[in-house]
Amino acid sequence: MDRNPLLVVGSVALDSIKTPYGQVEKVVGGSAVFFSAAACAMSPVAAIGVVGEDYPMEKLENLKERGVDLTEIKQIAGSSFFWSGEYSENFESRETLVTELGVFEEFNPLIPQRLTDSKCLFLGNIHPTVQLNVLNQMHEPQLVVCDTMNYWIDQNKEELLKLLQTVDILMINDSEIRELTGVSNLLKASRIVQSMGPESVVVKKGEHGAIFFGMDWSFAVPGLLLDGVIDPTGAGDSFAGGFLGYLSGKQVFSHEHYRKAMVYGTVMGSFAVESFSIDRLEMISKQDIFDRVSELKKLTSFE
Amino acid sequence: MDRNPLLVVGSVALDSIKTPYGQVEKVVGGSAVFFSAAACAMSPVAAIGVVGEDYPMEKLENLKERGVDLTEIKQIAGSSFFWSGEYSENFESRETLVTELGVFEEFNPLIPQRLTDSKCLFLGNIHPTVQLNVLNQMHEPQLVVCDTMNYWIDQNKEELLKLLQTVDILMINDSEIRELTGVSNLLKASRIVQSMGPESVVVKKGEHGAIFFGMDWSFAVPGLLLDGVIDPTGAGDSFAGGFLGYLSGKQVFSHEHYRKAMVYGTVMGSFAVESFSIDRLEMISKQDIFDRVSELKKLTSFE
Numbered sequence: 001m002d003r004n005p006l007l008v009v010g011s012v013a014l015d016s017i018k019t020p021y022g023q024v025e026k027v028v029g030g031s032a033v034f035f036s037a038a039a040c041a042m043s044p045v046a047a048i049g050v051v052g053e054d055y056p057m058e059k060l061e062n063l064k065e066r067g068v069d070l071t072e073i074k075q076i077a078g079s080s081f082f083w084s085g086e087y088s089e090n091f092e093s094r095e096t097l098v099t100e101l102g103v104f105e106e107f108n109p110l111i112p113q114r115l116t117d118s119k120c121l122f123l124g125n126i127h128p129t130v131q132l133n134v135l136n137q138m139h140e141p142q143l144v145v146c147d148t149m150n151y152w153i154d155q156n157k158e159e160l161l162k163l164l165q166t167v168d169i170l171m172i173n174d175s176e177i178r179e180l181t182g183v184s185n186l187l188k189a190s191r192i193v194q195s196m197g198p199e200s201v202v203v204k205k206g207e208h209g210a211i212f213f214g215m216d217w218s219f220a221v222p223g224l225l226l227d228g229v230i231d232p233t234g235a236g237d238s239f240a241g242g243f244l245g246y247l248s249g250k251q252v253f254s255h256e257h258y259r260k261a262m263v264y265g266t267v268m269g270s271f272a273v274e275s276f277s278i279d280r281l282e283m284i285s286k287q288d289i290f291d292r293v294s295e296l297k298k299l300t301s302f303e
Numbered sequence: 304m305d306r307n308p309l310l311v312v313g314s315v316a317l318d319s320i321k322t323p324y325g326q327v328e329k330v331v332g333g334s335a336v337f338f339s340a341a342a343c344a345m346s347p348v349a350a351i352g353v354v355g356e357d358y359p360m361e362k363l364e365n366l367k368e369r370g371v372d373l374t375e376i377k378q379i380a381g382s383s384f385f386w387s388g389e390y391s392e393n394f395e396s397r398e399t400l401v402t403e404l405g406v407f408e409e410f411n412p413l414i415p416q417r418l419t420d421s422k423c424l425f426l427g428n429i430h431p432t433v434q435l436n437v438l439n440q441m442h443e444p445q446l447v448v449c450d451t452m453n454y455w456i457d458q459n460k461e462e463l464l465k466l467l468q469t470v471d472i473l474m475i476n477d478s479e480i481r482e483l484t485g486v487s488n489l490l491k492a493s494r495i496v497q498s499m500g501p502e503s504v505v506v507k508k509g510e511h512g513a514i515f516f517g518m519d520w521s522f523a524v525p526g527l528l529l530d531g532v533i534d535p536t537g538a539g540d541s542f543a544g545g546f547l548g549y550l551s552g553k554q555v556f557s558h559e560h561y562r563k564a565m566v567y568g569t570v571m572g573s574f575a576v577e578s579f580s581i582d583r584l585e586m587i588s589k590q591d592i593f594d595r596v597s598e599l600k601k602l603t604s605f606e
Contacts, residue, residue: 185530303559
């Protein structure tokens with residue numbers, strides 16, 4: 001394995017999910033799991049997380065075989081993070097039925113020496129103070145991307161703003177950036193976020209695609225047209241995994257590479273929603289990925 | 304003027320509109336007006352419509368100078384179509400306050416001989432039977448595009464389905480195609496529409512852009528990133544004007560030209576929303592259009 005894998009810190013969860021296309025009980029999920037499953041096709045990955053004694057670690061074996069270092073997913077006494085939710089007809093909304101933090105509540109990881117030299121870091125959607133604690137343990141990372149959510153914007157805005165001063169890219173969905181900035185127009189909202197610290201902002205818009213806002217330039221990519229969406233859970237983290245997996249694989253952070261990273265993010269998000277859990281992501285080949293990149297190119301090109 | 308201008312039939316209205324950025328009273332609007340204002344930059348246009356004695360025809364003089372044949376906008380005894388609406392903060396919804404059809408209620412135009420040879424026809428959002436009556440008067444048009452709205456889908460579905468058997472492209476927004484087909488997934492919904500008659504479907508998604516669904520191919524274009532949206536009224540008709548104006552100017556209906564037409568539609572829609580009424584559309588130069596096409600190219604290109 002590469003000495004400098006792409007590092008991700010986030011939740012490792014059990015999800016019970018009902019969608020119009022089926023229902024699953026306590027399948028593996030969480031931001032670190034979806035991210036790793038998407039990123040490992042393009043870069044070695046190391047995941048940092050915590051689970052309880054109830055976690056079916058054997059379900060992550062395939063990730064290990066695909067190059068994900070799971071050593072730092074610590075299994076400790078207690079229950080794993082459990083989330084249960086139900087999606088409405090057409091995936092227009094989702095209702096959270098249960099959230100049990102379990103061992104995740106006290107999660108505040110120590111990064112082992114061998115991983116502190118990673119060049120690319122993804123701070124999954126966890127408490128902003130924990131995100132900052134992780135970041136502070138790193139030696140000179142070159143690209144730090146963080147996610148967040150409405151809950152932290154509401155409850156821990158001060159800590160979140162402190163974190164934002166130190167990250168390179170905030171990756172967030174459209175409703176969240178509107179809540180964070182109080183501004184509806186995405187171009188204006190992204191400028192406000194940039195004034196808080198991050199040089200760039202990635203706004204995820206679900207089926208409508210995503211937009212990268214850099215300094216004085218932008219890149220927009222539409223969603224792929226899918227006729228078999230099964231479960232949108234994990235799409236955002238898989239997008240992040242595709243985005244950072246691509247960049248970590250290249251180790252070049254130019255405008256052109258950011259554009260391509262957005263494309264890989266879109267492609268990995270599109271695979272994630274075609275099954276429950278990481279089932280589809282675990283099956284894809286490099287050729288599947290290239291085919292879908294080429295499909296996205298055809299979908300968007302004009303002379 | 305070209306003997307075969309792009310022909311549009313639709314409403315010619317007076318609009319009173321309130322948005323978070325201002326308020327206007329009885330300004331010129333309606334589908335035929337926005338369409339013509341957008342299309343005339345790229346093709347000669349002839350508009351078919353009806354107004355009452357109260358209509359300020361002098362406000363359309365500029366369109367005439369820009370190559371729009373207004374001869375067939377008939378001024379007759381009675382009141383003009385009047386619409387009044389108010390947009391919510393952030394343009395998330397709009398409320399219709401007043402709709403007075405006036406002389407538009409009896410609108411069922413006779414197309415003069417000199418215009419029946421037009422190759423490109425836009426059937427703006429009016430009663431589907433009137434749309435069909437217009438289409439039946441044409442000699443071998445090469446490209447017929449129609450718009451519709453929720454009201455006709457609810458109230459006159461049978462007539463609408465009859466119309467759809469005879470048009471080449473249905474141009475419709477995302478909520479409308481979902482209502483028409485009962486299917487939320489846009490790819491599946493477009494296939495259903497194609498089975499109703501049109502070879503292609505254009506789905507407009509407002510700020511999220513638009514998608515062209517052809518037979519076995521698609522093209523998606525995101526919205527331009529605008530920081531000065533003043534009034535979204537007429538954006539869809541201006542999109543249609545840009546789309547058909549481009550195609551009528553080229554008189555070639557290849558996949559590549561459809562892609563480019565989607566780009567011109569997006570660009571003209573983006574100008575339309577930057578002012579009330581057609582104020583912004585009336586001011587733009589060919590260079591303004593090319594600049595924005597090039598901006599959209601930069602926004603979406605990747606290697």
